[in-house]
Structures are given as structure tokens and as C-alpha cells.
Amino acid sequence: MKRTFKWMIGFVALLLVVAACSSDSSDDTTETTAAGGGETETTQAAASGEVVDLVIESWRNDDLAIWEDTIIPAFEADNPNIHVTFAPTAPAEYNAILQSKLEGGTAGDLITCRPFDASLDLYDAGHLADITDLAGMENFSEVAQSAWITDDGTQKFCVPMASVIHGFIYNADAFTEIGVDVPTTEDEFFAVLDAIKADGNYDALAMGTADQWEAATMGFQNIGPNYWLGETGRIGLIEGTEKLTDQQYVDTFTTLAKWADYMPDGFEAIAYPDSQALFTLGGAAIYPAGSWEIGLFNEQAEFAMGAFKPPVKTDGDTCYISDHTDIALGMNPASANSEAAQTFLTWVASPTFASMYANSLPGFFSLSNHSVTMEDPLAQEFLSWRDECESTIRNSYQILSRGEPNLENELWAVSATVINDTVTPEAGTTILQEGLEAWYPPQQNG
Amino acid sequence: MTSASTTTDVVRGISARRWRFPRHVAVFLAPALLVYTAFMVYPLLDSLRLSLYSDEGAFVGLANLRELLPGGSLSSSFWNALGNNLVFFAFHFIVQNPVGLLLAVLLTQHLLKRGKGTYRTLIFSPTVLSVVIVGFIWQLILSPLWGVVSTPLLGLTSTALPTLSLMSVWQFVGIPMMFFYAVLVGIPEDLIEAARVDGANGWKIFWKIIFPLLLPMLGIISIITYIANLNAFDLIYSVQGALAGPEFSTDIMGTLFYRSFFGFQLQSGSTAMGATVATAMFVVILLGVLVYLFGWAKRVETYEL
Numbered sequence: 001m002k003r004t005f006k007w008m009i010g011f012v013a014l015l016l017v018v019a020a021c022s023s024d025s026s027d028d029t030t031e032t033t034a035a036g037g038g039e040t041e042t043t044q045a046a047a048s049g050e051v052v053d054l055v056i057e058s059w060r061n062d063d064l065a066i067w068e069d070t071i072i073p074a075f076e077a078d079n080p081n082i083h084v085t086f087a088p089t090a091p092a093e094y095n096a097i098l099q100s101k102l103e104g105g106t107a108g109d110l111i112t113c114r115p116f117d118a119s120l121d122l123y124d125a126g127h128l129a130d131i132t133d134l135a136g137m138e139n140f141s142e143v144a145q146s147a148w149i150t151d152d153g154t155q156k157f158c159v160p161m162a163s164v165i166h167g168f169i170y171n172a173d174a175f176t177e178i179g180v181d182v183p184t185t186e187d188e189f190f191a192v193l194d195a196i197k198a199d200g201n202y203d204a205l206a207m208g209t210a211d212q213w214e215a216a217t218m219g220f221q222n223i224g225p226n227y228w229l230g231e232t233g234r235i236g237l238i239e240g241t242e243k244l245t246d247q248q249y250v251d252t253f254t255t256l257a258k259w260a261d262y263m264p265d266g267f268e269a270i271a272y273p274d275s276q277a278l279f280t281l282g283g284a285a286i287y288p289a290g291s292w293e294i295g296l297f298n299e300q301a302e303f304a305m306g307a308f309k310p311p312v313k314t315d316g317d318t319c320y321i322s323d324h325t326d327i328a329l330g331m332n333p334a335s336a337n338s339e340a341a342q343t344f345l346t347w348v349a350s351p352t353f354a355s356m357y358a359n360s361l362p363g364f365f366s367l368s369n370h371s372v373t374m375e376d377p378l379a380q381e382f383l384s385w386r387d388e389c390e391s392t393i394r395n396s397y398q399i400l401s402r403g404e405p406n407l408e409n410e411l412w413a414v415s416a417t418v419i420n421d422t423v424t425p426e427a428g429t430t431i432l433q434e435g436l437e438a439w440y441p442p443q444q445n446g
Numbered sequence: 447m448t449s450a451s452t453t454t455d456v457v458r459g460i461s462a463r464r465w466r467f468p469r470h471v472a473v474f475l476a477p478a479l480l481v482y483t484a485f486m487v488y489p490l491l492d493s494l495r496l497s498l499y500s501d502e503g504a505f506v507g508l509a510n511l512r513e514l515l516p517g518g519s520l521s522s523s524f525w526n527a528l529g530n531n532l533v534f535f536a537f538h539f540i541v542q543n544p545v546g547l548l549l550a551v552l553l554t555q556h557l558l559k560r561g562k563g564t565y566r567t568l569i570f571s572p573t574v575l576s577v578v579i580v581g582f583i584w585q586l587i588l589s590p591l592w593g594v595v596s597t598p599l600l601g602l603t604s605t606a607l608p609t610l611s612l613m614s615v616w617q618f619v620g621i622p623m624m625f626f627y628a629v630l631v632g633i634p635e636d637l638i639e640a641a642r643v644d645g646a647n648g649w650k651i652f653w654k655i656i657f658p659l660l661l662p663m664l665g666i667i668s669i670i671t672y673i674a675n676l677n678a679f680d681l682i683y684s685v686q687g688a689l690a691g692p693e694f695s696t697d698i699m700g701t702l703f704y705r706s707f708f709g710f711q712l713q714s715g716s717t718a719m720g721a722t723v724a725t726a727m728f729v730v731i732l733l734g735v736l737v738y739l740f741g742w743a744k745r746v747e748t749y750e751l
Contacts (some may be wrong), residue, residue: 099708
């Protein structure tokens with residue numbers, strides 16, 4: 001009996017240890033960090049010999065090949081002691097997965113930064129390192145850095161990598177076949193759509209509302225800046241001098257609602273990959289786009305493509321484009337290899353990287369001050385609008401999506417329902433404005 | 447407790463003069479108890495506790511829960527999600543049970559000369575498929591661009607939730623079928639024969655003999671379905687995304703929980719609100735189970751055959 005008792009104590013003790021290990025992850029993290037700290041010292045001591053591993057967290061799983069075949073080899077050629085791994089997750093899950101990895105202490109050394117609050121929250125929670133003094137940060141303008149700085153502008157935490165520009169990509173062969181020209185004004189735009197519809201061989205606009213975000217991002221944020229005059233309107237909303245119920249926002253939605261007639265049948269259930277496929281298979285003539293599509297479209301479409309910027313109301317009006325700060329790279333402060341991570345970030349700020357990244361990923365335009373020549377004609381077309389038009393970023397991204405209900409989520413829903421014709425443009429803007437007034441003080445006066 | 451006291455009696459009877467702690471009972475209970483406590487009970491209680499705190503860690507009592515009630519910031523989303531969840535369950539209850547029963551009856555009747563096993567396996571097979579695969583296949587079948595129907599069933603607020611419910615019913619109908627099948631093959635042939643001798647027709651035999659025997663199983667299946675449906679998340683997420691469109695018409699508590707806890711796009715996640723939604727889910731499920739236990743399980747008659 002005594003023997004059994006001893007055995008039982010041992011067994012229970014073992015189980016308790018297992019249970020303790022599993023529930024006490026915070027202790028684990030401290031341990032890892034402590035051990036990691038020690039490792040850094042050894043790495044630095046043996047700087048010449050040891051190979052350091054860096055892991056990049058990213059949502060750009062489409063870019064895996066480019067990172068592995070082009071960007072990382074170029075970096076490793078210059079820095080033979082650093083070995084870099086690109087470890088992307090699916091875009092929709094990235095924020096959630098990254099958050100839990102950072103909290104669990106298992107995240108990579110370099111963190112791809114979403115713009116604005118998602119990254120600011122990570123920085124405030126101590127999951128992104130302060131890189132204000134990093135060598136190379138001087139290569140970026142204030143605007144480029146604006147998405148990854150604290151509200152008071154003193155601390156920076158990500159190296160800006162790229163922006164994306166909105167516009168329309170069209171099937172040039174279809175345009176020739178039907179005999180229409182690239183539109184510059186809104187009337188011309190709808191005349192072109194009518195001509196394509198009358199011809200009947202193509203769906204005029206390749207877009208659906210099932211995933212909702214295309215309606216907001218490729219629709220509302222694409223054509224909107226021409227209505228709310230870019231930065232003027234965006235800042236106006238933040239400062240509370242403009243309201244989402246103002247005429248310019250109602251007009252944007254009214255125009256957007258007209259798109260429904262030109263979209264494929266059953267567009268309410270057409271998802272993002274469906275509309276991409278519809279366009280690249282030659283089934284539709286115009287694709288409301290973000291420049292990030294260029295890479296995929298070049299690969300898949302077998303016809304000539306061109307791009308035109310969001311049409312203005314009357315000929316000669318100043319044009320505004322959404323040139324959205326989209327992606328940056330920061331550093332995990334818990335990284336065991338912070339020195340190597342800094343080396344990598346400085347390299348990301350260099351002209352070599354700017355040119356290589358922009359050209360291997362046509363459609364992601366460098367935010368640095370280095371002048372980059374684009375080899376891809378479609379990408380060059382998008383980029384050329386920076387000189388002709390005023391740039392702005394998506395109006396819901398800075399500050400305005402901090403509260404509940406979340407403006408960005410509401411914009412998705414409202415844009416989709418306005419196109420689906422279940423909500424009128426006026427009612428849609430009222431929903432948005434009420435949501436914003438519920439929590440955002442500058443919008444609450446009157 | 448009974449087993450413990452019986453053991454004590456045995457121990458007392460055999461050797462000991464004084465009562466001794468039955469150690470082996472503890473040993474046998476320990477593994478399951480510890481693992482279950484560490485991985486189920488503790489996290490559950492801790493998430494209930496979390497719902498009483500703010501994100502900054504301050505104790506706020508029931509203030510988070512008040513956000514779910516009318517007037518609170520999450521109120522409309524929560525009640526919409528709860529309503530959708532009940533509709534989701536109603537579709538399962540109304541469609542899955544009769545269809546499952548019908549299939550089970552067809553399989554036990556002597557209509558099928560051969561291939562009973564094959565049919566049973568085929569009907570059951572979607573159940574073991576990943577929800578992501580089921581969602582993807584149905585999305586393609588129902589796509590207005592490439593699929594068989596031109597109506598955007600998944601894109602209209604009126605049809606999206608019923609369509610998703612029926613997709614789920616299609617996937618899981620094998621489970622009630624198997625349960626009913628097990629009961630049906632267990633009904634002794636002489637009961638039926640005796641009824642037939644007494645002049646009962648097929649309809650009467652079903653309602654007077656078979657159905658009462660099926661009732662306890664119907665309750666079990668329904669409560670299992672209820673728990674699974676109220677906890678559902680994966681199908682909606684894989685087909686409609688975390689925003690559960692169109693216009694939140696397919697938003698259920700699982701997707702609402704996901705958005706509140708992990709955040710979505712520009713919306714930041716909130717541990718406190720996530721835990722609050724989870725607590726509300728727990729309460730709703732608990733209420734359902736209580737209704738089952740006291741309103742159904744205690745009343746329905748179980749027959750020993």
C-alpha cells in the first residue's frame with residue numbers, strides 16, 4: 001500500500017507540473033525573453049561566425065515567391081551572417097494570429113505593419129520597437145511616415161514600405177473591339193459603361209458585393225476623393241468641420257449605386273476572387289482596382305490592359321487619387337536578434353530595396369524619397385497619377401475607426417448595401433454619421 | 447459519492463478497523479479531473495471572470511454585460527446575432543430531424559435490396575468533411591458566375607441565412623440519421639407484428655409504437671444540435687467572412703465573438719468584450735440545456751425494451 005501511495009504522489013505531481021506549464025504562459029514568455037537576451041550577447045560576441053535567423057511576419061502570402069527568390073537572396077548576399085525567413089499568414093487572419101503570437105512570445109523578429117491604429121495599438125502594448133532613430137528613416141517624407149507614428153508625432157515604429165493607388169484597370173482589347181475610349185469625366189465613364197452593356201459581349205464592371213470590402217475600398221474610396229476633395233475632406237471629418245451626411249458623401253454613394261446596373265448578374269453573391277477571375281478570363285471590360293492587382297493580372301490575363309484614374313466631374317477639375325499608405329515593416333522588441341533586425345530595417349529603407357520591391361511587386365509603390373523607375377507599363381501608369389493629381393489616403397483609416405461602431409466596418413456594410421439597393425445613399429450616410437457621433441467627440445457638436 | 451462509501455464498506459469489511467481514505471479512487475479520478483479542470487473548467491471560469499473586468503484590468507462588475515442589453519453599444523449586434531442563431535437552430539430542428547428520420551426509416555425498411563451500407567456511408571460522409579471544404583464547394587455550386595443558379599442566394603439578406611442553414615443541414619444530416627437508425631433497428635420485430643395482428647396499419651404503427659420509442663433520442667439529438675448551433679462559427683466564417691454579410695444577416699454569436707475578441711481590419715480586439723459575448727453565449731446555451739433537462743428529459747417516457 002505504501003508503494004502505491006508513493007507512486008500516486010509522483011503521478012499527481014507530474015500532472016500538476018504539466019497543468020502548471022500549460023496555464024502559465026506568462027512565465028514561459030519571461031523565460032524565453034531572458035534566455036533570448038542571453039543569446040543576443042553571445043551572438044554579438046561571436047558576430048563574425050554565427051548565422052542569425054530572422055523571421056518576418058506578414059499577411060502578404062501572395063508575395064512569398066518574390067521574397068524568397070529575389071528580396072531575401074539580395075539581402076543575404078550583402079549580409080551572409082543573417083538568414084531571413086518570410087513567414088506569411090492569410091490576410092484576413094493576420095491581425096488575430098499576430099496578436100496571439102506576440103502575446104504568447106512566439107512571433108517573428110520583424111513584423112509587417114498594418115497602417116494606423118492596428119500598429120499603433122501594438123506599439124502601445126510594447127509589441128513594436130521604437131525605431132525613431134533608425135538609420136534610413138530620413139529617406140521618408142512626413143506623409144509617408146504618418147501611418148506609423150504616435151499621435152503626437154514623436155515616436156516612429158515602422159519603416160514605410162509601400163502604398164497602393166486606386167483606379168480602374170480595363171481590358172484594352174475589349175475597348176478597341178467595342179470602339180470606346182478611356183473616359184476622363186464621369187459622364188464619359190457612364191457612356192463607356194453603357195456602350196459595353198449595349199455591346200453585350202462583356203460585363204461592364206467586374207465587381208461583386210459579397211465580400212463587402214471591394215464595395216468600400218474599390219468603390220467608395222476609389223471614386224470618393226474627387227467628391228470630398230482629397231485631404232480637405234479627410235481632415236474635415238477628423239476635425240469635425242465636415243459630416244458624413246454632407247452632400248459630397250451622399251453624391252459619392254449615389255454614383256456608386258449606379259454601378260449596380262453594370263455589374264454582373266447576381267453580383268450580390270460574387271466574391272473577390274470571382275470578380276478577379278471574371279476579369280482575367282476576359283469576361284468583363286473594366287475592373288475597379290487597387291494597384292496591388294497588377295502583379296496577378298499581368299500573370300493571368302492574356303489580353304492587353306490599361307488603367308485610368310477615377311473620373312472627375314467636369315473636364316479640367318483637379319483630380320484626386322487615393323494613394324494609400326498600406327504596408328510597413330517594424331521590429332519585435334522581444335526579438336533575440338535585434339541587431340540583425342535593425343540591419344534588415346535599414347536595408348529596407350535603402351534605394352536598393354525600394355527599387356527591387358517596387359519592381360518585383362508592381363502596384364506596390366515605394367514611399368521613400370528615392371526615385372524609382374517602374375519597368376511595368378501598367379504600374380507606371382498608376383504611378384504617373386501622383387504627378388497629375390492630389391494624393392490622399394482612405395478617409396476611415398486615421399483616428400476615425402477607433403471607436404465602436406467601427407467606421408471602416410460600417411463603410412463596408414453601407415457601401416455594399418447601397419449598391420445592393422437595400423439602403424438609399426441618404427440613409428446610408430445617416431447610419432455612418434450616427435455611428436461616428438456615438439463615440440467621436442469632434443463630430444458631436446450639433 | 448456512492449462509489450466512495452461502498453469502497454469504504456469493503457475496506458472496513460475486509461481488514462481495517464478505522465476508516466481510510468480510498469486512495470485508488472483518487473488515482474483513477476485524477477487524470478481526467480486534472481486535465482478537464484486545467485483545459486476546460488479553469489479557462490471557462492476565467493473567461494467568466496474576464497467579462498467582469500475592463501480591458502485595462504479594472505473591475506467593472508456587470509458594466510460589460512450591460513453593453514449587450516438595449517441601449518448598450520453592442521446591443522443591436524448582439525440581439526441580431528442571437529436572433530440569427532435561433533433561426534439557424536430552427537432550420538436544423540425543423541429540417542434535419544424529419545429528413546434524418548426519413549432516411550433512417552428508408553434504410554431500415556426492406557425497400558433497398560442491396561447497398562444499404564453504401565447509402566449509409568454516403569449520406570454520413572459529408573459529416574466528416576471539413577466545414578471549409580463544404581463551404582467552398584457550396585459557394586461554387588451557388589455562385590451566380592460559375593454555379594447552377596443565377597439567383598445570388600448567398601448575397602441577399604432574405605436568403606443568405608436559410609441557405610447557410612441548409613448547407614449545414616446537408617452536412618450534418620447523417621448524425622440524426624445514424625442515431626435514429628440505431629433506435630429503429632433496436633425495436634423488436636414482435637412488437638410491430640403484434641400491432642399488425644391487432645389490425646394497426648403502417649401509419650398507426652409509426653405514430654403509436656415507433657415514434658414514442660424515438661422521442662428520447664429526438665431530445666438528445668435536438669440538444670446536441672442546439673449546443674453545436676449556438677457555438678457555430680466555422681461555416682459562416684468560411685463562406686461569408688467575419689463580417690457575416692450581407693448586412694450582418696448571417697451574423698451569429700460565434701462571428702460576433704470573433705470580431706469583438708480578435709478585432710477585425712481596423713477594429714481593435716477587446717478581451718473584455720470578447721469574454722462578455724462568450725459569457726452571454728454560455729448563459730444562452732445553459733438556459734437551453736436547462737429547458738431540455740427539466741422541460742423535456744424529465745417528462746418524456748423512456749421504455750425498456
